Amino acid sequence: MGDKKFNVYVDGQAGTTGLKINERLVSHPYINILTIAEDKRKDYNARKEMINSADIVFLCLPDDASREAVSMVEPANVHTKIIDASTAHRTHPDWTYGIPELSPEAREQIAASSRTSVPGCYASAFILPVYPLVKAGIIPADYPVTCHGISGYSGAGKPMIAEYNHEDRDTLYPYHGSPRHYGLGLTHKHIPEMKQKTGLKYAPIFSPIIADYYKGLAVSLQFHTRLLGKSVTSLDVHAYLADYYSGQNFVKVMDFNPTSCNGEPFFNPLACNDTNMAEIFVFGNNDQIMIMTRLDNLGKGASGAAVQNMNIMLGLDETISL
Template sequence: MVAKIFIDGEAGTTGLQIRERLAGRRDLEVLSISADKRKDQDERKRLLNEADVAILCLPDDAAKESVSLIENGSTRVIDASTAFRVHPDWAYGFAEMDKAQSAVIANARFVANPGCWPQGLIANVRPLIEAGLLPADYALSYNGISGYTGGGKAMIGEYEAAGDAASHFMPYGLTFQHKHVPEMTAYTGTKVAPLFVPTVGDFAQGMTTFVPLQLGHLAKVPSGKDLHAAIADHFAAIPDSFVAVAPYDPSLGKTPDLDPQAHNDTNTMTLHVFANDARAQAVLVAVYDNLGKGASGAAVQNLNLMLGVSAKESLAA
């Protein structure tokens, strides 16, 4: 049976990438809205209700409107906005979050695609809290750098217009009220909202994120090897995972593998653990594509799970 897919917001960055990833699939029929009817609510409503799965690539309010237009009891939804990421009736679309999450997504009617930034934090921290190596009340800090496509049309236009004058390193979200913080708090297992400082770089896509850990005050101080083993064991137990864990090497001082563009145009995420046991300090690193695993790749992975096909269909690892 051919599944009908409607990408509401297909002209945006994420929508275009999803459409490209689905091109050539014989098990899918991608429904398309003509350019002159993209703001026609009746036409959008028709296509939303005709689709087996609607993928929403829209701002929050527009995504909520699209969901309200679905009147049947059958259209399933993947929403790429932040509108429903902590909603109790929506499955969280980070399939590798834990062993059960792929099945949760596969059986869900409504799936909230995760944000790009939260995935690096969740992937590294959740396994440590679940293993008891970090307490749930640990005060986390989180930072990193992402390509400017993560900021949507406005930021893309700003960087492209600036050309050589564009900022190479621009921290933002310095009111510490970033829209991803509720999602990070909900799915890491922490009881304390993380201190999050994102940065945008003068490159289109890709990202590297960092979780620094001061471990000396803990009642039982985990070693770097302990941290790495807990993270590696977590992802080794998850079938069809796109998350890899780099080997632990306590003597490694630098590596080109931390290039934020290393996994561009793939759905791969690679995690790294760096530690100095004598100082009781560690840094957890994640490298992935903010437009791949951070957006369109995750959406296609979730779509595959919902349709019961290989999770790796249409996805470069």
């Protein structure tokens, strides 16, 4: 690459994901970060100028604001590539979905893309094991999938982070010390991409839980072997996934032990924190299989995935700054 540097603008740089992306970009040898004055961060014309002068724009914004930002790209502008960390474009047919590990074709599409959507954190942990198993016919497309997810409170954004760290939390929010189920109407915002990107015929039932720690996420899926599309054991499923993701930098299928997590009876959702790794485990027996994926919801679940996609879109080594 020589001394070439790419201009990068983070729109929404004050948010949790934006801050983490900036942290990663500071040490990136091929990136020049474009900055905007604090009083201009929400100024339409100032943002538009930044967006059209950048090679890469990260959108770390609410959905409507992300759509507005995309509309600011001048019709004649063919050089600015956009990476959207919001939910706005994850199922849009004109946007590339940013999990390069899913297939060689997925990686090629990202490399050629000018519009890439960063997957949701829960969605990434769900799709990574489910996509290849549906593709292989092991999980039937019409399987009634149920899954559970647990995450640290950072995934809920600044207002929730403020609640969990409030000096009078025990008085104002007395139940925050307990894990709390939410998305009780079964309409979590990640469900559409979970269904679309895996090839499932029906949306999974997804039950998310927010817990009293800052970051770290795990998704758990359970299957009855008698209902699967092929006669397989937990060992067979592990072998298939391990082969499928062999050689990937940021997705690892962990050693098979049907009853423990790295020798421990309890699963640790924090073990991938401060990395861009997603680790997949397979547990169970001949009748029932449980697959669990863990990742850092601010890493592979957000900012890390965004930077990984940027590297691929710019033709760089995907591991830089990760």
